[in-house]
Amino acid sequence: MLERAGIPAVSICTDAFKITAAAMAMSLGFPGYEYVTVPHPIASRTGQELVEMARAVVPEVLRILGVDH
Amino acid sequence: MDADDLRRAMEYYAEQGWTDGLPVVPVTESYLAEFLATTSRDPSAVVIPMPHLNRNLTVRLAALNAALAGCKPEYFPVVLAAWDAFLADGMVSRAIWQSTTGTAPFVVVHGPVRTRIGLNCRGNLFGSGFRPNATIGRAIRLGAINAFGLRPHVLDQATQGTPAKYSCCIGENEEDSPWPGLHADNGFAAGDSAVTATVIRSVLHIEARHTMVPEQLAHDLADTVCRTGALVRPTASVFVVLNPEHARLLDKAGWSKRDLTQAIFERGTKTYRQLAAAGKEAIAAGTGWRLPADHPDAIPQEAPADPDTPVRLLSDPTAVRVVVAGAPNAGVSSVVETFGRPTGPPAIAKVETHSP
Numbered sequence: 001m002l003e004r005a006g007i008p009a010v011s012i013c014t015d016a017f018k019i020t021a022a023a024m025a026m027s028l029g030f031p032g033y034e035y036v037t038v039p040h041p042i043a044s045r046t047g048q049e050l051v052e053m054a055r056a057v058v059p060e061v062l063r064i065l066g067v068d069h
Numbered sequence: 070m071d072a073d074d075l076r077r078a079m080e081y082y083a084e085q086g087w088t089d090g091l092p093v094v095p096v097t098e099s100y101l102a103e104f105l106a107t108t109s110r111d112p113s114a115v116v117i118p119m120p121h122l123n124r125n126l127t128v129r130l131a132a133l134n135a136a137l138a139g140c141k142p143e144y145f146p147v148v149l150a151a152w153d154a155f156l157a158d159g160m161v162s163r164a165i166w167q168s169t170t171g172t173a174p175f176v177v178v179h180g181p182v183r184t185r186i187g188l189n190c191r192g193n194l195f196g197s198g199f200r201p202n203a204t205i206g207r208a209i210r211l212g213a214i215n216a217f218g219l220r221p222h223v224l225d226q227a228t229q230g231t232p233a234k235y236s237c238c239i240g241e242n243e244e245d246s247p248w249p250g251l252h253a254d255n256g257f258a259a260g261d262s263a264v265t266a267t268v269i270r271s272v273l274h275i276e277a278r279h280t281m282v283p284e285q286l287a288h289d290l291a292d293t294v295c296r297t298g299a300l301v302r303p304t305a306s307v308f309v310v311l312n313p314e315h316a317r318l319l320d321k322a323g324w325s326k327r328d329l330t331q332a333i334f335e336r337g338t339k340t341y342r343q344l345a346a347a348g349k350e351a352i353a354a355g356t357g358w359r360l361p362a363d364h365p366d367a368i369p370q371e372a373p374a375d376p377d378t379p380v381r382l383l384s385d386p387t388a389v390r391v392v393v394a395g396a397p398n399a400g401v402s403s404v405v406e407t408f409g410r411p412t413g414p415p416a417i418a419k420v421e422t423h424s425p
Contacts (some may be wrong), residue, residue: 020167023223027122047365 010061014040036060082137087215089207089235093137103142104132108149109423116152119217121164122224126152126216131208134215138207139200144186146420147201147264148208151176153418154266155209158409165268165408166219170301171227172268172408174209175308176238177392179252180262182420183240190240192396194310195272195403206236231271239394245313246393247320254326255414262420265392267308267409270299277315278400283322286315287329291336293404294389295382297347300359304384305337306412308405313397330386337383342376350380387412
């Protein structure tokens with residue numbers, strides 16, 4: 001939705017929702033839309049674990065955005 | 070056409086994924102036309118828009134799925150009214166059927182249409198055995214699967230779901246009830262046919278054959294209404310499906326439906342200590358969901374000086390909707406845990422009559 005509005009964006013979901021993410025992209029007319037996955041779950045992790053997970057996916061987010069780093 | 074052709078057609082429908090797992094009824098254009106003839110609405114009219122999925126449920130798709138589900142054409146006006154009520158309820162349009170919570174459609178039918186089509190409102194209410202109940206509820210579920218593409222493991226992300234997802238359609242037992250029906254409480258004429266709809270998480274059994282005391286019955290119900298396992302929002306929201314025997318017990322003691330909802334509201338508490346034992350004493354910023362007070366998302370709050378201070382788990386008496394249904398043969402009722410409109414009037418739509 002953000003990208004339709006001209007704002008570059010990267011979707012991040014946990015690996016438990018990969019199939020759904022692909023199906024949503026298809027429904028919205030973006031088959032093959034690239035997104036980042038992180039390990040499931042989110043809700044039962046500590047703040048520190050979440051920070052580490054977020055750090056780990058930054059390169060992948062930048063790659064999809066097409067940013068050199 | 071012989072039996073093999075029929076079986077091949079049914080297998081074809083199953084292979085396409087146009088089913089809830091059970092065989093569906095093959096539908097021809099002429100059979101579909103019989104359903105569409107029961108309504109004055111245009112087949113292409115949109116009943117439920119779902120813009121975030123690029124899909125719409127049209128009158129034609131609603132009819133097609135009613136036919137697939139095994140409805141008779143004369144049930145279709147009830148199916149349409151159910152969809153109208155789901156639109157009014159609002160949660161379906163907010164993608165609730167994609168959620169991990171895994172809610173099922175819940176449909177309650179009121180008024181003369183129940184007897185006209187033979188919809189069960191008495192014994193084995195939530196059980197099997199009655200074609201209108203089995204197929205009207207299924208028509209909604211198949212509509213979700215086929216019109217919106219909400220298939221399990223794909224766009225339907227339910228973690229466990231509920232058996233009610235096959236079908237959960239009941240009639241209100243107005244004949245054995247001492248009180249007016251839910252539709253009559255909400256501005257419809259008692260003689261109108263109408264449908265209440267919302268989304269539910271579970272149907273919980275209440276065994277209360279032991280008492281003639283209204284307050285004890287209200288307490289027994291309130292205990293289930295406020296169980297911590299169901300609390301995700303700050304407060305609970307339920308339908309109480311009261312069997313006619315319980316309704317008569319209350320009526321005999323001079324209680325109205327409002328007296329019952331008020332009594333459940335007043336008893337609808339847990340102590341801070343009980344909530345904290347389950348880690349549900351605080352509310353999250355953002356989602357508004359319950360969580361422990363020491364969670365980083367918790368809205369800061371003062372714990373009460375006395376941990377046995379009661380905390381209200383119903384925002385007001387309208388969070389409890391009372392329907393009378395089931396056989397008048399025992400003190401067995403149920404609490405239906407909803408996830409739709411939390412308070413205020415339930416979503417009810419009139420069944421339209423149409424003579425082609």
